[in-house]
Amino acid sequence: MDDSALPLFGDGDGRASGVDETFGTAHRVRLDAHSWVEHVPGWLLGADADELFRDLLAGADWQQRSRWMYGTRLEEPRLTAEHPDLDGAPEALRHMARALTAHYGVAYDRLWINLYRTHRDSTGWHGDGASARRRECIVPVLSLGAPRRFLVRPTQGGPSRTFRPLAGDLIVMGGRCQVDWRHSVPKDAGPSGPRISVNFAASSQSRPD
Ligand SMILES: O=C(O)CCC(=O)C(=O)O
Numbered sequence: 140m141d142d143s144a145l146p147l148f149g150d151g152d153g154r155a156s157g158v159d160e161t162f163g164t165a166h167r168v169r170l171d172a173h174s175w176v177e178h179v180p181g182w183l184l185g186a187d188a189d190e191l192f193r194d195l196l197a198g199a200d201w202q203q204r205s206r207w208m209y210g211t212r213l214e215e216p217r218l219t220a221e222h223p224d225l226d227g228a229p230e231a232l233r234h235m236a237r238a239l240t241a242h243y244g245v246a247y248d249r250l251w252i253n254l255y256r257t258h259r260d261s262t263g264w265h266g267d268g269a270s271a272r273r274r275e276c277i278v279p280v281l282s283l284g285a286p287r288r289f290l291v292r293p294t295q296g297g298p299s300r301t302f303r304p305l306a307g308d309l310i311v312m313g314g315r316c317q318v319d320w321r322h323s324v325p326k327d328a329g330p331s332g333p334r335i336s337v338n339f340a341a342s343s344q345s346r347p348d
């Protein structure tokens with residue numbers, strides 16, 4: 140049997156997705172002396188990005204999370220599926236975590252996945268404070284599905300920079316990005332289909348240095 144037909148979910152050894160292990164398209168943008176964002180267009184090859192998107196949309200354990208803000212419990216305008224232990228994640232995502240670990244030298248061992256159902260779903264300005272507590276962290280985020288803007292701006296305020304990751308692209312935040320900078324996925328004006336982001340995290344980075 141051609142193992143490309145194996146599903147990403149299930150207990151089989153799903154086919155490792157076709158990521159560019161050379162990171163040949165990576166383009167690093169220096170934000171300041173200590174922080175950078177790397178955009179890796181087409182890191183996950185087109186057909187695999189489409190297949191992974193469809194499988195995650197249909198098969199991930201989507202949860203509605205809420206948080207307290209200004210004394211009120213607000214539902215987050217997106218859905219999230221957590222894999223606190225990489226062993227429980229689909230093989231395609233485990234393979235990606237290994238490729239990221241080999242390239243960036245950080246042991247990615249957990250991940251969470253966000254679903255932006257329409258252009259109205261979003262993530263407000265934040266740093267990944269719980270999962271990235273070291274002064275310097277490397278935080279990769281894979282985009283799937285519809286394109287959305289990914290913004291970064293200084294924590295102290297100032298103009299934002301806009302990245303436009305397409306399906307299969309990686310956005311990697313590095314250096315002091317989680318402290319000195321904030322990131323967000325704002326709502327879009329026009330209609331857009333669903334977007335999924337896969338956020339790779341490392342226990343080693345969640346412990347302050
Ligand atoms: O969806 C994205 O591209 C980023 C999501 C994010 O920053 C987060 O979940 O912490």
Ligand SMILES: [Fe+2]
Nearest residue numbers: 265266267322
């Ligand atoms: Fe984040």
